[in-house]
Amino acid sequence: MKSIKNIINKTGILAFMLLLIFQSCSGGNDSSDDTPVNPAPSNLSVQVEVVGKTAANPNGDGSGKVNLKINAANAISYKVLIDNQLKEITSGDFSYTFTASGTKTYSIIVSAYNAGGQFISSTSSVNIYVARKILWSDEFDVDGAPNSSKWGYNTGTGDGWGNNELEYYTSRPENVFISNGTLKIKAIKEEYMGSHYTSTRMLTKGKFSFKYGRAEVRAKLPVGGGTWPAFWMLGDNIDTAGWPLCGEVDILESVGNNPDVNHSSLHSPGRSGNTPDTKTITVPNSATEFHIYAAEWSAESIKFYVDDNLFYTYVNSASTPFNQNFFLILNLAMGGNFGGTVDPNFTSAIFEVDYVRVYN
Template sequence: MHPPRLRRRLLTSLVALAAFASLSSGLAQGAPPARADDPARLAAPAAAAAVTFADEFDGPAGSAVDAGKWQTETGDNVNNHERQYYTAGNRNAALDGQGHLVITARRENPANYQCWYGRCEYTSARLNTAGRFTTTYGHVETRMKIPRGQGMWPAFWMLGNDIGTAGWPASGEIDVMENVGFEPSTVHGTIHGPGYSGSGGIGAGYSLPGGQAFADAFHTFAVDWSPNSISWSVDGTVYQRRTPADLGGRQWVFDKPFFIILNLAVGGYWPGDPDGSTAFPQQLVVDYVRVSTDSAQPGTGGPITGVGGKCVDVAGANPANGTPVQLYDCNGTAAQRWTVGGDGTIRALGKCLDVASGGTADGTAVQLWDCNGTPAQQWATPAARDIVNPQANKCLDAAGGSSANGTRLQIWTCTGAANQKWTVTR
């Protein structure tokens, strides 16, 4: 565990939101990647259904970012005792003419900028999409090459769009990727909300094998965000998933619009200040930022197929509450036409796929029931082809691994086995 540390929590003047401060998370380091054969393997990020935001950073070298997508924050950040001054325009954030955004941290003060500690020693840049773009759920991804060196602190993260009225941490925060220079091989993903903010933030670290440094190459960082479920991945490997079950009864504040932030901080309580070993300038090179709707989005309805090519079926096409859900030969009837909704539900015959009595134990049957908005009817459908009930943190499963007609469906600990793999057609 890291010692407690303060983190960046201030939106500066261009965002026109109230200042706020916090302690940062003490996170576990070096979580190993899930293996393909690991029974505890988590679901992979969602496949893109529709791109809702994309910046490929194409443009002439030296040009500023697209102001229709990003605004540039300015000023310092006393809350974390960071050392940089964030500048406007293209001075510290510019396109390189090769399809990248380059955020540059320099040891300089060309305009006599004043920081909380006196005359600023460094400049850098921080960008956000507030007022331009927000998303509720989806696959949020960036490919970037991070800087290296003591005191460097690159981050790709999101804040609840109600930060101005709700304040932090009630607004919620999703840290997709953070790195501190003294951990060249490790990045962190965290959520913050009321009662689990600052040093109580919930998250984990991911480390590259063999002591590789993230600064040596481009890597892809993403979250797959669905109702009641957020998963983090590095280069397609999911290393943690968080659900309301992780909060110990505290409020889940991640079912509303969030905006995106990119920044490169210098110094602060968590990374510590640069020292004589830190070379400047340092650069955060961003290849792209993309947001797409995840696979839990509305569709016209279609079959869900599983083991043996059989379809998820409402027994006897009966719409009554409590009707078993089973495997059966695909026949194109309404009993096999399922709609995966943006609200996290999976529906057929006007009813919802439901975990009986809201159970969380292995072997709890699934059934058809009136849609009621409870966690028993919430499902995440990521591209790894698992169908997960986040409340139980378990997968939709064909009992006994059977593909016979009439095989009852249930929830079970996710194993990656064929009887837990499903193809959703919309």
């Protein structure tokens, strides 16, 4: 009897435990039917603080910095689309610094995500003032050779550049030097390495490049038929993509056979060689006075100026090559397809540069 009683007791306990387990499982199923495993995010709040914003400076202090405080119920991560860049964060605190100079309006799209990938979004806009500041410059204030940490050289015959130029480019002090606060690139009529002229082509490739901003040169141009000074830019990917897929931006181009006229042009696939993307402006006394030649470049446009007078606006877009890093070039060519016939009385000429500056 005692044995049977023990069996009954054990059986009752086992049945009771099975009942509890069943009820627990059943209750869990009922709960999952009524309450989602990952509740959808809700109540998205985005607060945008413009650093340095005051009544006197409603668009900020010029730093371009904004701080975002983001919060949403049931969210574990956020995505922020700002200044055409997508940022993914897990914290609700986010800071960003705009770099394009001037006062502009930007949209900010914030999405909050739960663990199941559901999201809720909010769009806002902000006005930001970014003060212009120098990213890179050479003031050419130390006599001697150009700064080797900033400039390298293309050397060799001019016809190697595809323009049928007549010079041989060197890095010799006879052709390039700094004195009295300015850079001098000197073209010389002389027999050298099979060419009849020498000059210099210097560039920042591998040392400095940038994407978007303002590039400017303050320069005095050479005199003489056949001279062809230039300040321009090429895409960093030229070695892999080639020209014109890399893109080319000519900020200053002038020829001695048509003095006091500046050409600003862009070259890209299908629009190279005799590109239709070009404009000219008259620059009086360009060989006797310094003038500032500049391009302001953004994802939307490239604007060309002489002495801060806007004379050409190119509409940029995502389909052009002008949305990557570019490096700078200074050179003085002789003759060629654009430079034209060299004056038979030419002996030498100097392309004089006060400074080169790149701003945000």
